[in-house]
Amino acid sequence: MSNKKKTFFKSEIMDSFLSSFTAIIIGLLFGFIILLLSNPNQAFAGFKTILMGGFSGGAKGIGDTLYFATPIILTGLSVGFAFKTGLFNIGAPGQFVVGSFFAVYVGILFPALGLVHWIVALIAGTIGGALWGLLPGILKAYKNVNEVIASIMMNYIGIYLVNMLVRDNAMIFDTLRNQSKFPHKSAIIPKMGLNLLFPGSSVNGGFFIAILAVIVIYFILNKTTFGYELKAVGHNKDASRYAGINEKKSIVLSMVISGALAGLGGALLLLAGAGKHLEVVDILPAEGFNGVPVALLGMSHPIGVFLSALFIAHLGRGGFYLQRLNFVPEIITIITSSIVYFSAFALIMKNYVQKIRKKFQKNNEGENANDDISENKAIENIEEVE
Amino acid sequence: MSIVFFLFQQTMFFSIPLLIVALGGMYSERSGVVNIALEGIMVIGAFFGIFFINIMQSGNILSGNLLFFITILVVALIGGIYSMLHAYASINMNADQVISGTALNMFAPAFAIYTARMIQGVQQVQFKNQFRIASVPFLGDIPVIGQLLFTNTYISTYIGFVILLVSIFVLYKTRFGLRLRACGEHPGAADSVGINVYKMRYIGVFISGALAGVGGLVFVIPTSTNFNADVAGYGFLALAVLIFGQWQPLKILGASLFFGISKTVAATYAIVPVLTNLGIPDYIYKMVPYIATLILLSFTSKKSSAPKAAGQAYDKGAR
DSSP states (O other), X not given: OHHHHHHHHHHHHHHHHHHHHHHHHHHHHHHHHHHHHHOGGGHHHHHHHHXXXXXXXXXXXXXXXXHHHHHHHHHHHHHHHHHHTTOOOTXXXXXHHHHHHHHHXXXXXXXXXXXXXXXXXXXXXXXXXXXXXXXXXXXXXXXXXXXXXXXXXXXXXXXXXXXXXXXXOTTTEETTTTEEOOOOGGGSOOOTTHHXXXXXXXXXXXXXXXXXXXXXXXHHHHHSHHHHHHHHHHHOHHHHHHTTOOHHXXXXXXXXXXXXXXXXXXXXXXXXXXXXXXXXXSOXXXXXXXXXXHHHHTTTOHHHHXXXXXXXXXXXXXXXXXXXXXXXTTHHHHHHHHHHHHHHHHHHHHHHHHHHHHHHHHHHHGXXXXXXXXXXXXXXXXXXXX | OHHHHHHHHHHHHHHHHHHHHHHHHXXXXXXXXXXXXXXXXXXXXXXXXXXXXXXXXXXXXXXXXXXXXXXXXXXXXXXXXXXXXXXXXXXXXXXXXXXXXXXXXXXXHHHXXXXXXXHHSSSOEEOOOOOOEEEOTTGGGSHHHHHHHSEEEOHHHHHHHHHHHHHHHHHHHSHHHHHHHHHHHXXXXXXXXXXXXXXXXXXXXXXXXXHHHHHHHXXXXXXOSEEOSOOTTHHHHHHHHHHHTTTOHHHHHHHXXXXXXHHHHHHHGGGOHHHHXXXXXXXXXXXXXXXXXXXXXXXXXXXXXXOTTTTOOOOGGXX
């Protein structure tokens, strides 16, 4: 029984992976066609550059891939976590920017914290994001306000509020460059040896923290009762309430955790010591919105999100080096969006592949065919909940 | 008094695009398909529209409001076609409508920037704004109303109101409208009386794409002389207006006017004597419409009038 369960479990993940993989191939092909149409001579070289990604820049390029992946790992986790619990957190940009503000605020104004300065600043960023996710969560749970709209509103309130707080605070605001000042040196995240592995790049300990977040979220979602309850509420609010789960509390906590992750992402970006500042412009951070395709490609699974963030950052670096060949780097977003589009088809493709696989296995099992079908259905149902 | 007229005219420039796009979203969601790709469709519509105008003006082929009108038709068609990508994924492929919408939103600005730079070298597409109507011949001279509605305006304002009136009529007074609404509330019931739910949803999404495209164009023309691959989040704002307006045309008009007025005040409070004396920081004005929306939504969302089957793929076998 457990053997069969293992093989079916493997095939479930395999099907998800295959469908994502197919979407990626189609998306890349589509991008290649566009390259051919724009500049046929350079198309092959351009495509190769995109595929090579950060490797085109050697160790520095690889390090930069990790650096650019770090914030979107967090926003991908944020959006993916919310998806898993039945919510669409499009408020990640707002939570990201509020988190980065809290981090920069602590980073500039509390140098006395010394050795723990950067840790406290990161925690502050996480709290900032959590606070920003709290309100849409409460409004959704208790007032049935659509979390998409509430989050969009919070995005704008967030960017305007942060811009105002930065601009009107002389200690934080750099008038000449219209952005926040450098955080204190003790608030910058330590390199943790990554600068030796990848000299010249901006990568830092934030990458390890992102990995830690992936592990923590994986643990919460799959190994705790709390995570199970959140997922149950995501599947069916009423059934969960019938089973005794406080669905209102679950919704609020989901948005809070989701916001916290995005806020941490913002903090990691601003405290990386790579020259990123809070610019006082009415533009929402792209890293926030990019959490959505990262989460979708990673099927909202923490490990999937991690890999998909690395992949998207890898492609992004490819786009950067593509400029040497006089291509417009936006081709990368065109490719990424095509991949996301085709990944939506992939879900139907996954069901199709599963049906074929089951038929194939049923034929192979001969006499015990009938037992297997009902067992398969029962096992499949158990895995569906996961 | 002239300030009141000026504010009203400016409000139209902000409200009409919101109105048009939100009405488009209404058609789609009323038929059962959630369309969050409105932002992307606006960008595509604005890009193709402004590019078309650019070419027509440079070649001296067309100009003036005739060009504007023709561009609106062109852009409606293009927006509708672009939205067919979303329709196919959501209706035929039973894809998650959020995923498909997000993909289209990401694709549009990237495509606009890429194509603009490939064709003309720079990202911004310029155009000459020859479309402002200083005063409509007879109507502009009417004492109060003339100054409010018929001076310093664009044909897009009137087209927006026409779309509104047509939508009210179509949605509530025609068989098509009834069937469309049925598909969004209970597609199974609609199917059982012979309505082709798939075709209805395709039409709903096409209309939403057409209107979103027009909305994108209408957003750029009065407020700028170039297009820079961005519509400032208006597509998402239109979604908010749609939900705020409880999926009903007249309430959507109210919501768009509310937003339009707030945005106008935020942009122009410096010239309104009463407001400058209050000394409120500019960012507070910018935040007001969003905060007000949140507050109002928290009171009105208990009994949401959302189409019951919106966002769910229709499965004939489940009937």
